[in-house]
Amino acid sequence: MQPQTELKNILQRIDKKGYPAYKDTRGSYDFKKYVFTIDHVQGDPFASPSKVSVHIRGDAAGFPAEYYREKECRIALADDLLRRFGKNLRKASVRPSGSGKSGLLFVTRPGQEVLERSALQIDEKNGGITVRFEIGFPANGRTINAWELIKIIYDILPPCILGSLYYAALNAKEVERVYQLAMDQIYIRQELKNRNLAAFVANGAVLPRESGISGLPMKGAVAFESPASMETELKLPFHGTIRGMGIKRGITLIVGGGYHGKSTLLKALESGVYPHIAGDGREFVITEESAVKLRAEDGRSIKRTDISMFISNLPNKKDTVHFYTEDASGSTSQAAGVIEAVEAGAKTFLMDEDTSATNFMIRDELMQRVVNRESEPITPFIDRVEELYTACGISTILVAGSSGSYFHKADCIIQMNHYKPCEITEEAKRAAAQYPLAQEKPSPWRSPDFRRMIKPDKSFLDPRFKIKTTGLDGITLAHDTIDVRYLEQLADQEQLNLLGYLIKYAQCHVFDGKKTLTQAVDALVRRMEDLGIASVCDGSYIPCNLAAPRRQEIFAAMNRYRKLML
Ligand code: ADP
Ligand code: MG
Numbered sequence: 001m002q003p004q005t006e007l008k009n010i011l012q013r014i015d016k017k018g019y020p021a022y023k024d025t026r027g028s029y030d031f032k033k034y035v036f037t038i039d040h041v042q043g044d045p046f047a048s049p050s051k052v053s054v055h056i057r058g059d060a061a062g063f064p065a066e067y068y069r070e071k072e073c074r075i076a077l078a079d080d081l082l083r084r085f086g087k088n089l090r091k092a093s094v095r096p097s098g099s100g101k102s103g104l105l106f107v108t109r110p111g112q113e114v115l116e117r118s119a120l121q122i123d124e125k126n127g128g129i130t131v132r133f134e135i136g137f138p139a140n141g142r143t144i145n146a147w148e149l150i151k152i153i154y155d156i157l158p159p160c161i162l163g164s165l166y167y168a169a170l171n172a173k174e175v176e177r178v179y180q181l182a183m184d185q186i187y188i189r190q191e192l193k194n195r196n197l198a199a200f201v202a203n204g205a206v207l208p209r210e211s212g213i214s215g216l217p218m219k220g221a222v223a224f225e226s227p228a229s230m231e232t233e234l235k236l237p238f239h240g241t242i243r244g245m246g247i248k249r250g251i252t253l254i255v256g257g258g259y260h261g262k263s264t265l266l267k268a269l270e271s272g273v274y275p276h277i278a279g280d281g282r283e284f285v286i287t288e289e290s291a292v293k294l295r296a297e298d299g300r301s302i303k304r305t306d307i308s309m310f311i312s313n314l315p316n317k318k319d320t321v322h323f324y325t326e327d328a329s330g331s332t333s334q335a336a337g338v339i340e341a342v343e344a345g346a347k348t349f350l351m352d353e354d355t356s357a358t359n360f361m362i363r364d365e366l367m368q369r370v371v372n373r374e375s376e377p378i379t380p381f382i383d384r385v386e387e388l389y390t391a392c393g394i395s396t397i398l399v400a401g402s403s404g405s406y407f408h409k410a411d412c413i414i415q416m417n418h419y420k421p422c423e424i425t426e427e428a429k430r431a432a433a434q435y436p437l438a439q440e441k442p443s444p445w446r447s448p449d450f451r452r453m454i455k456p457d458k459s460f461l462d463p464r465f466k467i468k469t470t471g472l473d474g475i476t477l478a479h480d481t482i483d484v485r486y487l488e489q490l491a492d493q494e495q496l497n498l499l500g501y502l503i504k505y506a507q508c509h510v511f512d513g514k515k516t517l518t519q520a521v522d523a524l525v526r527r528m529e530d531l532g533i534a535s536v537c538d539g540s541y542i543p544c545n546l547a548a549p550r551r552q553e554i555f556a557a558m559n560r561y562r563k564l565m566l
Contacts, residue, residue, distance in 0.1 A: 015146035039541035045100030049134035058127030062167040076182035082120035084164035101136030118546040132544035180238035202244035206281025217281035222419035256416035291348035296330040306448035310335035330357030344555035387445040407432035460507035467500035494547035505536035
């Protein structure tokens with residue numbers, strides 16, 4: 001490590017030289033209260049900006065150990081500090097003139113979810129803080145403008161760092177609230193298990209968002225209010241006693257007229273696998289963490305997946321135990337989604353009729369009469385939903401607006417009425433009794449065949465192998481894009497970035513033709529738990545733009561990769 005004056009010396013020396021001279025600045029510099037490191041220098045002013053990091057020793061940062069000892073609390077604190085640092089940085093930065101990305105400062109801007117990120121990490125043992133961000137090293141044309149960088153590093157950054165990453169500089173009450181919210185969320189998650197619940201939605205929660213492209217809460221929304229019969233009381237460690245709707249494990253149906261808030265409730269449950277920040281409206285909307293949203297996804301690829309529990313005897317005699325296609329139909333895609341989610345360990349399925357394949361969900365009586373069983377390859381989900389719970393322990397929460405068939409199967413039926421839920425299980429069951437289901441007896445549930453061994457793809461070993469992501473839509477590995485648009489529980493592009501690295505790491509180090517997908521994903525998840533999320537990036541520095549995806553999304557992304565070699 002060099003003294004901070006040395007960085008200034010270097011910068012003064014290279015001022016007005018050609019851009020590559022910036023490479024001399026790489027290294028760590030002691031700024032007394034923190035260490036400033038230039039991890040990677042961009043090749044030219046137009047390239048992706050330079051990567052830098054700031055490290056603060058735990059005793060200097062001074063946060064109480066209880067705030068970072070537990071993983072969820074640590075992630076919540078890191079998230080909060082990152083937001084503070086980003087806010088300060090955006091306020092302080094002035095866009096200087098210059099070519100390309102000269103003088104631009106980029107730091108991750110988290111959304112409503114609290115995710116584990118590489119942009120700010122806290123050491124669980126000593127509370128040391130590392131924040132990673134980007135600086136566009138300034139130039140005029142391709143000539144170094146060192147004085148601009150000196151201004152950034154010596155004038156702009158220090159107050160941002162000192163004002164946001166040290167306990168003593170912050171309002172202790174505000175920091176405490178972050179810890180308390182995280183603890184309460186942990187508590188609710190634990191109570192879901194203790195009380196055999198799949199999800200909890202607190203009274204007063206605000207579920208709808210401002211718009212289809214915003215994560216912010218809708219203003220003036222109707223606050224959530226549990227039906228009396230489903231009301232569950234929780235004594236939170238910090239926020240006192242709260243009440244809300246407890247959705248029991250089993251089969252839950254959400255019905256109601258169009259536009260009454262069914263899909264909005266389901267969306268909140270989908271997002272409830274992640275904790276949300278204070279003020280989001282969904283702080284106490286918590287869904288069991290393995291819950292997976294399932295939907296139809298026409299056109300996706302399916303990699304030798306055993307969908308025979310839902311689809312068999314296809315007219316082209318295609319094997320549905322090792323089903324393979326480059327262009328799935330609505331029903332085959334949803335069947336594969338179910339089986340893949342079982343493999344990924346999901347204990348709750350979330351489905352919306354709006355985005356499901358009708359022929360996968362039901363087969364009505366008239367159709368059963370006209371088209372007999374032998375000519376229908378599909379065993380609809382409705383004939384499997386009970387076994388999924390009894391045999392596999394998987395609950396289903398299903399939004400249905402138009403078909404009453406599931407009334408017969410549901411343990412609990414909720415009607416959304418002007419954004420207010422009411423429980424109508426008894427009435428609906430009574431009504432359903434007058435319309436008995438013409439049950440076709442499917443073959444009993446058999447555990448799907450998950451023995452797919454993944455072979456490594458050597459092309460990933462090429463050091464020039466590129467990973468790129470586009471919004472929440474796609475992950476491009478070299479020239480192949482994995483379409484993840486329909487993985488609706490991916491919340492942040494940084495999760496896509498890490499998924500890209502995970503697949504690359506798996507190709508280079510994990511897949512060996514002998515491991516199943518589950519074994520491979522287990523190995524990846526274990527590695528990230530033991531060594532941190534960035535441990536799956538081979539490279540000379542840790543990227544600043546990674547966020548942890550869930551295990552379920554790791555499976556889902558791999559299952560959609562067309563070049564996966566079996
Ligand atoms: P459904 O699925 O029952 O047809 P949606 O959930 O799509 O209905 O909701 C319809 C509209 O109502 C959406 O524009 C949504 O933003 C709005 N909305 C949903 N819940 C609420 C609420 N609690 N308060 C106000 N508006 C809401
Ligand atoms: Mg809807």
